[in-house]
Amino acid sequence: MTRDLSRLLRPRSIVLFGGGWAVNVVAQLKKSGFDGDIWPVNPKRADVLGVPCLASIDDLPGVPDASFIGVNRDATIEVVERLSAMGAGGATCFASGFLESEAETAGGADLQERLIKAAGNMPILGPNCYGLLNYLDNVTLWPDQHGGTAQESGVAIVAQSSNIAINMTMQARGLPIAYVVAAGNQAQVGASAIAEALLEDDRVTAIGLYLEGFGDIRALESFAAKARAKGKPVVAIKIGRSDKARAATMTHTASLAGSAAAGSALLKRLGIIEVETIAVFLETLKLLHAIGPLPGASVCSVSCSGGEASLMADLSNGTGLDFTEFAVSQRAALKAELGPIVTIANPLDYHTFIWGDTPRMSRVFSTVMAESFDLTVFILDMPRADRCDPSGYQCAVDAIIAAKAQTDARVAVLASLPENMSDHFTGQFMAGGVAVLHGMSEGISAIEAAITAGRMETAAPEPLVLAAETTGSSSILSEAASKEALSGFGLKSPRSMQAMSVDELIEKSSTLTFPVVLKGVGLAHKSEAGLVALNIPDTSSLSAAARQMQSATSEFLVEEMAVGGIAEVLVGITRDPTGTFLLTLGAGGVLTELLADTVSLLLPASRTEIEAELKGLRIGKLLEGYRGKPAADMQALVDAVLAICRYATAHSDRLVELEVNPLITRVSDAIAVDALIRLTDA
Structure with a gap:
C-alpha cells in the first residue's frame, strides 16, 4: 500500500504526546521558527515552554498533520489508533520495545502487529524513531539537538539510525541539507517509501540513504526507478560489510560471495552510488547538489x-x-x-x-x-x-x-x-x-x-528475480543429477557413467572415450578429499585409481575428460538474505579461493552484462587469447552462463545455491565438468 506522507513531512499543525522528549520537540520547533500550530497534550502541565497544553486528545482544536508520540509502547498504540481514526496526517513513534527488541523483550512482535493495525492507512515513522527534520519549512519534529539550518534547497537523507542522522546534521562541510528522516524499525513505512516521498519535493536535489538493511526490494526498485526518471542522484552507505556470522556453505561461491557483494550488486543495478564512509557520503552529496553527475x-x-x-x-x-x-x-x-x-x-x-x-x-x-x-x-x-x-x-x-x-x-x-x-x-x-x-x-x-x-543508465533495469520465502531443510543433488538438471536448460557437460563398484565401473567405462576423469561420489569438495583423478589413460589405470578411492567412497562417477581447455571459470548462484539471487563469475578450479578473482551480478543478468564482467576478470585476458594463445569461444561461454541463470530463475522458489566449477572454456564451446545444486525440500 502506498501512503501519502506529504502532510507528515510538511505539516502545518503538530501534536505532541509525552513528557521530557515532547518538551524537547517543542524546544526545537520554537528554535527553528516553525510557524504552524503546536499542540502539546499533557494533563499534568499547563504549558510547555510557553505553549499551552491540552488535557487530552479529545481537546484538539483540529486534525493534526503530524504527531510526535513520546509515551511508552502500550500507550503509543492507543494514541496511534485515536489519531488514525480522526484522519491525522501521520506520526513519529519514539518508543522502543517493539519487534527490534524481540530477542531481549518478549512480546515485541505482537505489539508491533497491534501498532500496524492501529495505524491503518495513517503513515507512521518507527517505532524506535527520532522523527524528521525539514529544513526547507522549519519543521523540526525531533527530540534532540541537531546541527542543520534553514535552506532553500538541498539534499534529503534517510537514515536507519537516529544517532547517525544526528551526527550528519552536525557536519561543518557546507552541505545544504533539506531533510533528515529517521526510519526507525520501519514497522509500516520503510526507508524506500520515505525516500520516494522526498523525491516529490522539487527543492530536493539528491537523496542520501544510510541503510542497515534493504527491506522491501520491490519498494527499493520503485524508488530507484522514480529517482532515475526525475534525474535525482542517490548515494548510499550500506553497513554490515564485515558480517562474520555467515552460515556454513557447501559451495566455493557461497564462501566467496556474501551479503556485502549482493548489497553492492543491488545498489549498482539500481543506479545508486555506493560509498563506504560518512565523510565521502556527505562530500558526494554536496558535489551532486552543487554540480550534479x-x-x-x-x-x-x-x-x-x-x-x-x-x-x-x-x-x-x-x-x-x-x-x-x-x-x-x-x-x-x-x-x-x-x-x-x-x-x-x-x-x-x-x-x-x-x-x-x-x-x-x-x-x-x-x-x-x-x-x-x-x-x-x-x-x-x-x-x-x-x-x-x-x-x-x-x-x-x-x-x-x-x-x-x-x-x-x-x-x-x-x-x-x-x-x-x-x-x-x-x-x-x-x-x-x-x-x-x-x-x-x-x-x-x-x-x-x-x-x-x-555513467548510470537512464533506463530502469528489469525487475529482480526474488526468492520465495521458505523455511526448513534442504537437500543437495548429486553431481550427475545436477548436470542432468542443468542440461535441460542448455548447459553442456561431458559424457559420464555412475557405478556402485569397481567392476561395474570398468564395465561401464567401455562406452566412454579415454582419457577419463574418475570422481568419488558423496562429498561436495572432492578434490580436497583426494576423490578426483584426472587424465586416466586406460582401463587398468582407471581400476587402480578406483581401488585407491574405495576407502573413502562406495560410488563412482567416471566421465570423458574435457581436453583443450583455455581457462576454468566458476559460475555460481546463491540465494541472498535480501531475497535476491547473486550470480558470481570468476576464476574456477581448485584455486578459486586463492585467486579470489570474482565479480557479482544479480538475476536477471543480460548477455551484455555477463560478457563485460567476464572480460573484466583477471582471467579475462586468457579468455580473449593471451600472448598468442587461442581465445575462448566467448559466445559459447556466455550461452553456458545464461543456461545456468535460466535454471535458477525457473527454480527460484526452491534454489538455495548452485555452482558449476569449473566450467571449462575451449576454442569452440564451454563445458561443465562439475556441478552442485542445493534445493529446499518440497
Whole structure:
C-alpha cells in the first residue's frame, strides 16, 4: 500500500504526546521558527515552554498533520489508533520495545502487529524513531539537538539510525541539507517509501540513504526507478560489510560471495552510488547538489604547489579520474601568462608568481576552465582565522569565483585537510556556484562517485528475480543429477557413467572415450578429499585409481575428460538474505579461493552484462587469447552462463545455491565438468 506522507513531512499543525522528549520537540520547533500550530497534550502541565497544553486528545482544536508520540509502547498504540481514526496526517513513534527488541523483550512482535493495525492507512515513522527534520519549512519534529539550518534547497537523507542522522546534521562541510528522516524499525513505512516521498519535493536535489538493511526490494526498485526518471542522484552507505556470522556453505561461491557483494550488486543495478564512509557520503552529496553527475572523467587539478599537484595525482591513481592534458592553444596561453619556469601539465602547479594579482589569477583560471574539462578542481587550504589572517587568500577566492562566472565551467575547490576550509569561505564559494570539497581523499572519492553517477543508465533495469520465502531443510543433488538438471536448460557437460563398484565401473567405462576423469561420489569438495583423478589413460589405470578411492567412497562417477581447455571459470548462484539471487563469475578450479578473482551480478543478468564482467576478470585476458594463445569461444561461454541463470530463475522458489566449477572454456564451446545444486525440500 502506498501512503501519502506529504502532510507528515510538511505539516502545518503538530501534536505532541509525552513528557521530557515532547518538551524537547517543542524546544526545537520554537528554535527553528516553525510557524504552524503546536499542540502539546499533557494533563499534568499547563504549558510547555510557553505553549499551552491540552488535557487530552479529545481537546484538539483540529486534525493534526503530524504527531510526535513520546509515551511508552502500550500507550503509543492507543494514541496511534485515536489519531488514525480522526484522519491525522501521520506520526513519529519514539518508543522502543517493539519487534527490534524481540530477542531481549518478549512480546515485541505482537505489539508491533497491534501498532500496524492501529495505524491503518495513517503513515507512521518507527517505532524506535527520532522523527524528521525539514529544513526547507522549519519543521523540526525531533527530540534532540541537531546541527542543520534553514535552506532553500538541498539534499534529503534517510537514515536507519537516529544517532547517525544526528551526527550528519552536525557536519561543518557546507552541505545544504533539506531533510533528515529517521526510519526507525520501519514497522509500516520503510526507508524506500520515505525516500520516494522526498523525491516529490522539487527543492530536493539528491537523496542520501544510510541503510542497515534493504527491506522491501520491490519498494527499493520503485524508488530507484522514480529517482532515475526525475534525474535525482542517490548515494548510499550500506553497513554490515564485515558480517562474520555467515552460515556454513557447501559451495566455493557461497564462501566467496556474501551479503556485502549482493548489497553492492543491488545498489549498482539500481543506479545508486555506493560509498563506504560518512565523510565521502556527505562530500558526494554536496558535489551532486552543487554540480550534479559529471558527464565524463576529464578532470583538471590546479594548485600553486608542486606537492599538492603530486599528491593529487598520487591519490587519484587507480581511480576513475582522468587528468587530460591541456590543448596546444591552451598550453600556449598559460605559458604566456605564467612564464618560462612553470611547467604546463595536468595537474597544474601554477607557482606563486601571480599570487595577489587577482585580475591575472582570474585570466589564468579562466584559461584553464575554458577547455572542456568535465571538472576543474582548485586545491586550496585556507589559514585558520583564530591564529592567522586569511585575508591574503581572498585573491584566490575572488579569482576562482570570477573565472567561474566568466566561463560557466564546472568548478570545485578542494581543501587537502577537511578543517582547512571554514564555513565563511565555503559559503562564499557555494554562493558563487563553486562546489567545496573537504579533504583530498574524500574529495577524490566524491569526484569519482560523481563520474560514476554520470555513467548510470537512464533506463530502469528489469525487475529482480526474488526468492520465495521458505523455511526448513534442504537437500543437495548429486553431481550427475545436477548436470542432468542443468542440461535441460542448455548447459553442456561431458559424457559420464555412475557405478556402485569397481567392476561395474570398468564395465561401464567401455562406452566412454579415454582419457577419463574418475570422481568419488558423496562429498561436495572432492578434490580436497583426494576423490578426483584426472587424465586416466586406460582401463587398468582407471581400476587402480578406483581401488585407491574405495576407502573413502562406495560410488563412482567416471566421465570423458574435457581436453583443450583455455581457462576454468566458476559460475555460481546463491540465494541472498535480501531475497535476491547473486550470480558470481570468476576464476574456477581448485584455486578459486586463492585467486579470489570474482565479480557479482544479480538475476536477471543480460548477455551484455555477463560478457563485460567476464572480460573484466583477471582471467579475462586468457579468455580473449593471451600472448598468442587461442581465445575462448566467448559466445559459447556466455550461452553456458545464461543456461545456468535460466535454471535458477525457473527454480527460484526452491534454489538455495548452485555452482558449476569449473566450467571449462575451449576454442569452440564451454563445458561443465562439475556441478552442485542445493534445493529446499518440497
